[in-house]
Amino acid sequence: MTIALDIRSVGKSFPGVRALRDVSVTIAGGEIVAIVGENGAGKSTLLKILSGDYRLDEGSVALDGAALGRATPLECRDAGFRLVRQEPEIVPFVSVLENIFVGEMPRGRLGRVDFARMRREAEDMLARYGFAGFLDLDQEGRTLSPAQMQLVEILRALKPGVRVVAFDEPTSSLTQTETERLFALIRQLKADGLAVIYVSHRLHEIMEISGRVFVLKDGVPTGDLAIGETSEDEIVRLMVGRDLEAHGLNRVAATPGAVVLEVRNISSRWHRDVSFSIRAGEIVGFAGLVGAGRTELAKVIFGEYPRTGGEILIDGKPVTVRSPSDGIRAGMGLAPEDRKTEGLILVRSVMENASMAVFRRLSRWGILRQAEMFDTVEPLVRKLAIKTPSLDTEVGKLSGGNQQKVVLARWLAASPRVLILDEPTRAVDVGAKTEIYRLIDDLAKSGLAIMMISSEMPELLSMSDRIIVMKDGMISEPIEKAAATEERIVNLALGTTA
Amino acid sequence: MTIMEKGRPDGGPSIWKRTASFVGAENLSLVIALVILLALISSQSEFFFSARNLLNIGQNMAVVGLIAVGMTLVIVSAGLDISVGSMAGAASVVCALVVTSTDSVGLGVLGGVAIGTTLGLVNATIITVLRVNPVVATLATFSAFRGIAFLIAPDGRPVGVLDPELRYLGSGRVLQTAEFPGIPVSFLILVAVAVVAHVVMTTTVFGRSIYSMGGNPAAARLAGINLTAMKFKIYAISGALAGLAGVIVTARTSSGQPASGTQGLELEAITAVFLGGALLAGGKGTIVGTMLAVMLIAVLANGMNLLGIATFYQLVAKGLLLVAAVAIGQWRLARSEREQAKAAAGGV
Structure with missing residues (x-):
């Protein structure tokens, strides 16, 4: 099994903030790695570097040996990295089918869109991942429920050539049953040999679905643990806890009035x-x-x-x-x-x-x-x-x-x-x-x-x-x-x- | 540098400094362009500096200028009013009808301004209540109001009105002597309106609120500015001034004109406002800049006529000027944004 994704000593700064510092983690094919951290810990920044939205300042990112850290979003996509965003952009007035293939519609003769092939591929995906009947491909994007939008966003990611899929808070708009189905899909991806990144605040989900958990705090890694050898308590501890003096003002409160x-x-x-x-x-x-x-x-x-x-x-x-x-x-x-x-x-x-x-x-x-x-x-x-x-x-x-x-x-x-x-x-x-x-x-x-x-x-x-x-x-x-x-x-x- | 050294703004700087700050640094290029243009045209045509021609330029400025003043308010508030020429046409007809039926110039002027204000309120209603984008809303009324102008005019034809008092508003002049040709009354009206507008824009709550809402509507609302009420006032003023411009057209031509004399005014006024330093996105623009630009455009149009440049070329030139005006504004904006980014990174 070759290593799919290799993130090494990655650093990224914004004016006034070091968003990431010396972040290293490797994710192999057939593995599900959870990334956790508080708001602002650097999870989104890391995902955006992988997706090509941001360019890293230090370190390197390689996918199957090919450098990615300074690639454009399109190059990252073509290399096989796909990000399932928390709040997907759905085109309101076109069909689900076109929404799934937006930006990469298959061309037929004379450069016309091959709708038949699109439909075939979409139906195959739905059947394969157990979501047949959950989505009407001819429905307009604007009529979708949040859960259906999330599914469209997931299907967008599962195109031929995908090697790494990153899910950013995928269950925030899903019910319990839908979450179960999503987990089945993620396990299927794992079985197919894909590398999966799972970002979530929901620790019990992480305990259930992922094999390893990678913890970030203030842009610095504080843990990389096998799920079997840790607990929710330990993860929370790694996410939090730092020297207060350096960050805030230790205020002495006055006696409050009326x-x-x-x-x-x-x-x-x-x-x-x-x-x-x-x-x-x-x-x-x-x-x-x-x-x-x-x-x-x-x-x-x-x-x-x-x-x-x-x-x-x-x-x-x-x-x-x-x-x-x-x-x-x-x-x-x-x-x-x-x-x-x-x-x-x-x-x-x-x-x-x-x-x-x-x-x-x-x-x-x-x-x-x-x-x-x-x-x-x-x-x-x-x-x-x-x-x-x-x-x-x-x-x-x-x-x-x-x-x-x-x-x-x-x-x-x-x-x-x-x-x-x-x-x-x-x-x-x-x-x-x-x-x-x-x-x-x-x-x-x-x-x-x-x-x-x-x-x-x-x-x-x-x-x-x-x-x-x-x-x-x-x-x-x-x-x-x-x-x-x-x-x-x-x-x-x-x-x-x- | 931590705190400004400048004291309270009640001291007395030199007259030069005051003039410079009145004109504004960003308008300096307009003044220079105007001077160059004047030199260029007068070297080509002896007639340019003749009394008659200068009067002509002044009178032409009055109509476009009045509309451009209203347009400055609209554009600074991040809106646009394409219907101004049509409102002026309707006002021209109404003014002529009122004067012929009542023999009162005062009522005629009032009627023209009132119809303009009313149509401006219609624009504001479409923009705020129906939530139609200002460009689309006033493009629609650009057509509709012109239609109304023709409908008001009996048989859709110009309404002749022979009234010496009314004529005085359009073609009269004051301070006329043997040597001095005098100043056109219509030009004086423009100056008065522009001065009031300048004071309103720079010193009143209403004026400063226009800058705030244009610069960032969300922030302005959170700071307690009622955007809907502001839009009603702004478009009503634009309509009122278009109405006044229509009255001047009637006075100059001795007839209420539903179309002639007021077509294409929106283009000239919008060009003037952008050339005067306003931003397409709103929040920036001054009456002084607009007035300088109105002058520049009037001189340019007059010069092209004197030099015998065909109308068709003039139309192309007007279009190019609008593109140039907005492009310069965007270029300035990009430059200042780069400076901002640099300042933010450096932490001033």
Whole structure:
């Protein structure tokens, strides 16, 4: 049996972050290897290097001896690597059949598409892998259920010449029975001599399906174990646990004051019966996997997304929040997860970006008073130590950390009662992170109620007074700081029992 | 450099610095282009600097300029309004009809502006309530409003209107002496509108919100800006100014024209806005830049006429100019994005 995939000392950096460092793993044909790690551990980065979406900075990747690490997506595909994505791109208005063969339709005479051959091959695949009758090949892509979409994405991968298949969270949209069928398919692939990579948060699935588990933490491998010789507990331990001092600010919490934000039985498209409260001076961290509904919860509370039930109280009074402007009026501020698409107007100045939530307050008869704008923004720029050549500099020209500070400055200018921070230090370099932590701490000390969504465990553990874990649109009981451990949070987020 | 050294913006910089910052660094190339063009044309045609010709250019600028002011608001908000010429046509007819039936120029002007505003609100409704992309929405009303202009005009023919007061709006001039040809009244109207628009765009909550929503609608909404209300106001203003331009057309030609004189205005106005430094994606653009570009285009068109360049070539040239204007904008954007990437990597 030849080694199929050989990943050696792979390293990859993004501005401000080392996503992968010295990652080595070999995966042989006929083997199923699980890759696990927390959000941001580097699993997706590794898969994207294999699929050719990213180019590696260091090390090498070889598939049957042919180098891949700097190949294009097409070259990776032709070499035999296929990635089954968590959220497949389905072309809405064409048939399932064309969706399966998109980009690689067989040609017949005169360059016309050979539909008969396509249909034959697709039917063969469905029968071979036990999914006959599960998919109507003539159905339009947009009418598929999430599970059917996932199957289309899988069938796309199983073309002739495939050597390695990587599944990225394949069961997140599948029911128990569908998952069983998928496992049968994966075992079939193994029997056919393919190398299989299985990325999942669901540890019990990993224990069931894979032969080996490869653990990543902060971009560094922390374990490569045979499934028979390990346990869920050991895997969780390898995924978590690190020196907190180096990552967060060890905050001494002040005594919290009266309840400022109270959320009662909120329901929405994403949530069921969510209730919690945040006191003045308190930071409540929200943990959970990507897709658990945390960002959506923030937007529901702020008025960006509609809620179907429940109520929101600020300082004990119910508030009507139907739009972000209602949210702002009620005394809330939201620093969204994605600065570039939702937070900032990159082509406009620091001054405008920092003052846009309070244009009304800074104007008289609709005319903005330049001097007041300056007097509002300039002290904030000083206080937050935003490094910018001038207040008129376009925000897009600043570094990530400084951009994030401009978003914070906007909400400080609005002097809210409640500040919702969604991934406040994403894509921010380490130095600026510490400054942002200090700032959040100062804000809490000044009496704000802070809701902090974060996927970074050290950040959550060091900054939060209490931590709420969200899973599938529902929340856990708040965990007090003293009782919060990484294991406990990860177990709640994954739904495993500790 | 950590914090800017610049003090509160109430000090008194030199007149040169103030002029330079008013014109804007990115508009400097427009000024240079205008100077070169003026030199080029006047060296080829003695008639160019004649009083009569300058008056002519000023009057031509008025109609396109009024529309371009509204178009600046629309494009900065990341929208587009293709129906402006058709709205102007409808306004021209309505103005003539109102003046002939009431003998009141004031009501005529009001009628023209009102019909433009109404049609602008129709555009806004299609864009916001029916969620039709602005390009498609105003392309549809580009046709529909022109049809309405013909339907309002009895038998679809121009409506003659002989009123000296109205004529004054279109062809009158002030400060006329033996040596000085005077300034066209229509040009003064444009200047007044442009000054107000400049103040609105630079100093009011409404104006700055246009820049925010154009630069990033998602972020603007999360910062509490009501995008729907903004669009209604913006397209209504575009319609109102197109209406005013239609009134000027009526005044100049002494007739309500459903089509003649207002066709192709959308192209010229859009070209002017992009040439003036606005971005296709929104969030950037100034009234000053647009006005300089309007001037450049008016001089260019006039020069081509004086030099006897055939209309067909002129149409090709106008098309090329629009492509060039947008291409320059995209090139600038790509350059500044490269700088941003460099700055982000270096961590300023």
